[in-house]
Amino acid sequence: xFRLTPVRSGALGLLAALGLYAAFSxxxxxxEILTEIAILxxxxxxxxxxxxxxxxxxxxxxxxxGIGAYAYAGLTTMTGADPFLALLGAVVLTxxxxxxxxxxxxxxxxxxxxxxxxxxGQMAYAFFFESAAFGGDDGIAGVPRLxxxxxxxxxxxxRSFVLFCMILLALVTLFAAHILRSGLGRTLVGLKTNEQxxxxxxxxxxxxxxxxxxxxxxxxxxxxxxxxxxxxYISPGLLNWTVSGEALVVVILGGLGTLVGPLVGATAxxxxxxxxxxxxxxxxxxTGVILIAVVMSGANGIFGFFEAQxxxxxxRSKPAVEGKLKQGSVHDA
Amino acid sequence: xxxxxxxxxxxxxIHVTRNVSMKLERGERRVILGPNGAGKxxxxxxxxxxxxxDKGQIWLDGEEVTQLAVPDRALKGLxxxxxxxxxxxxxxxxxxxxxxxxxxxxxxxxxxRDPLRDRAVREIVAEVAHQVHLxxxxxxPVTDVSYGVRRQLEVGVALATxxxxxxxxxxxSGIGPEMAHSFHRMLNELPRDLTxxxxxxxxxxxxxxxxSITVLNYGEVVFDGTPEAARGSDLLKEIxxxxxxxx
Ligand SMILES: Nc1ncnc2c1ncn2[C@@H]1O[C@H](COP(=O)(O)OP(=O)(O)OP(=O)(O)O)[C@@H](O)[C@H]1O
Ligand SMILES: [Mg+2]
Numbered sequence: 001x002f003r004l005t006p007v008r009s010g011a012l013g014l015l016a017a018l019g020l021y022a023a024f025s026x027x028x029x030x031x032e033i034l035t036e037i038a039i040l041x042x043x044x045x046x047x048x049x050x051x052x053x054x055x056x057x058x059x060x061x062x063x064x065x066g067i068g069a070y071a072y073a074g075l076t077t078m079t080g081a082d083p084f085l086a087l088l089g090a091v092v093l094t095x096x097x098x099x100x101x102x103x104x105x106x107x108x109x110x111x112x113x114x115x116x117x118x119x120x121g122q123m124a125y126a127f128f129f130e131s132a133a134f135g136g137d138d139g140i141a142g143v144p145r146l147x148x149x150x151x152x153x154x155x156x157x158x159r160s161f162v163l164f165c166m167i168l169l170a171l172v173t174l175f176a177a178h179i180l181r182s183g184l185g186r187t188l189v190g191l192k193t194n195e196q197x198x199x200x201x202x203x204x205x206x207x208x209x210x211x212x213x214x215x216x217x218x219x220x221x222x223x224x225x226x227x228x229x230x231x232x233y234i235s236p237g238l239l240n241w242t243v244s245g246e247a248l249v250v251v252i253l254g255g256l257g258t259l260v261g262p263l264v265g266a267t268a269x270x271x272x273x274x275x276x277x278x279x280x281x282x283x284x285x286x287t288g289v290i291l292i293a294v295v296m297s298g299a300n301g302i303f304g305f306f307e308a309q310x311x312x313x314x315x316r317s318k319p320a321v322e323g324k325l326k327q328g329s330v331h332d333a
Numbered sequence: 334x335x336x337x338x339x340x341x342x343x344x345x346x347i348h349v350t351r352n353v354s355m356k357l358e359r360g361e362r363r364v365i366l367g368p369n370g371a372g373k374x375x376x377x378x379x380x381x382x383x384x385x386x387d388k389g390q391i392w393l394d395g396e397e398v399t400q401l402a403v404p405d406r407a408l409k410g411l412x413x414x415x416x417x418x419x420x421x422x423x424x425x426x427x428x429x430x431x432x433x434x435x436x437x438x439x440x441x442x443x444x445x446r447d448p449l450r451d452r453a454v455r456e457i458v459a460e461v462a463h464q465v466h467l468x469x470x471x472x473x474p475v476t477d478v479s480y481g482v483r484r485q486l487e488v489g490v491a492l493a494t495x496x497x498x499x500x501x502x503x504x505x506s507g508i509g510p511e512m513a514h515s516f517h518r519m520l521n522e523l524p525r526d527l528t529x530x531x532x533x534x535x536x537x538x539x540x541x542x543x544x545s546i547t548v549l550n551y552g553e554v555v556f557d558g559t560p561e562a563a564r565g566s567d568l569l570k571e572i573x574x575x576x577x578x579x580x
Contacts, residue, residue, distance in 0.1 A: 183435055183443040190421055190432050197419045201494050202407035202436045
């Protein structure tokens with residue numbers, strides 16, 4: 001379940017403002033970085049839904065993104081489908097793929113869950129790598145962007161494309177927040193907190209897990225469609241398990257189970273990658289050290305750290321009610 | 334309403350349930366007594382499906398449920414509370430009741446609507462909060478309320494799925510005899526058609542609520558009868574003064 005606290009709405013507002021400022025002021029290279037941040041954020045929000053809120057650590061989200069990208073690229077370049085319909089088709093397909101992965105994995109816990117998702121991811125990777133129809137190792141080139149000329153928008157323009165990605169990211173964030181406050185989202189968090197009790201109350205746990213994985217898959221698929229449109233070329237590398245691993249690093253870096261954490265984490269990750277890789281080829285070492293520091297600090301990622309500080313400030317100005325509650329019992333009730 | 338026939342279970346060398354049979358009529362309040370390790374909790378675990386019996390059958394409201402999974406039995410009207418609090422610690426008292434109520438109304442399945450705003454759910458939460466005296470605490474996080482209140486909530490969550498039968502595993506454990514008596518007065522005010530099977534540790538406390546008493550010892554039913562008969566039983570006195578002492 002997602003709680004929209006004042007700190008979180010403030011953080012979302014701030015990120016949106018910064019994003020818009022950057023989108024209007026940045027030059028070509030800055031816009032590329034911003035697009036990368038927006039697409040990675042979307043993938044990581046999908047991962048946060050299952051991992052942060054549902055406790056299902058997935059190593060196949062890169063593959064879901066890749067399936068979305070391939071579905072979009074395949075439908076547009078091979079069947080000549082309308083890009084908009086191809087986008088919808090890709091999202092539906094990744095939704096189904098996510099649902100199936102969730103349904104199959106629902107019974108596994110911990111490391112076994114991770115391994116089964118990894119196996120799914122590797123199967124998808126191997127399929128596209130070997131498939132001649134999808135260009136095998138070479139991938140697919142000439143992937144078109146959506147045609148929004150009817151709205152007077154040319155997505156071939158970098159600034160328009162980044163704004164398009166950011167609008168979709170905002171919608172996805174709101175959508176995810178809504179889902180997580182729904183019956184499904186609350187059931188998911190109940191299962192993460194106390195699966196035994198949820199089952200004893202009448203919840204068939206695979207159902208909530210599979211549906212959430214399906215919705216998460218749709219979001220990852222949309223991120224894949226955007227990634228394909230962004231570079232206009234895709235290869236099996238998109239489905240590599242390292243993409244899933246990177247998404248996991250980002251969600252832990254930003255903060256799990258907050259929906260804000262993925263945005264913060266993706267921004268930090270992409271900026272570190274570009275800034276540090278300009279100085280040294282060992283930029284992975286730098287992200288590694290930062291990740292270790294964040295985890296060792298005991299905070300829930302970068303956003304979790306600031307959130308905890310701000311909540312402490314807010315609570316200091318509130319009267320204490322705890323003493324009264326602690327006395328309660330059936331005796332005086 | 335609930336019938337158990339010839340239930341039998343081994344954990345390795347331990348014969349934890351020995352050919353136990355039991356029948357509860359609708360609205361009956363039966364207390365299970367027995368020393369530590371007598372197999373009381375394991376007996377409950379088999380009824381709800383968390384542990385599979387080696388032998389025997391479980392019938393709920395005229396239907397055999399022995400092969401059903403835990404959630405499916407729950408959806409047929411069987412509910413339980415736990416000896417050790419099994420709550421949603423990150424939520425408030427009201428949200429704990431709401432999550433259980435929304436499972437009953439199926440609002441928990443909706444990917445779009447917030448079940449805690451659902452009218453049917455809110456009605457159940459209000460009613461259960463009244464029944465188990467939780468009204469003052471609904472907005473408090475579970476971690477902020479006292480242990481006694483959490484014991485009330487443990488039973489409240491079990492009530493919020495509107496079950497036909499509730500199994501309560503030592504609902505008064507750890508709250509002291511005086512509060513335990515008030516807890517039982519609270520249970521006695523629950524709707525009379527609700528069937529209750531309650532594990533109690535203390536024989537005196539059992540008399541508060543019991544229409545009938547079953548005593549388990551080493552996994553075996555050693556007594557089954559009315560509270561009056563239990564009071565006069567020499568066998569019970571013996572168990573009570575023997576192994577019971579350290580219970
Ligand atoms: N999952 C299990 N695996 C193996 N042995 C178990 C398991 N659960 C319970 N036991 C054993 O079965 C016996 C009965 O345990 P149970 O918890 O049912 O007793 P109880 O009557 O509820 O005791 P208490 O009054 O302490 O709650 C004990 O010896 C216990 O160690
Ligand atoms: Mg027990």
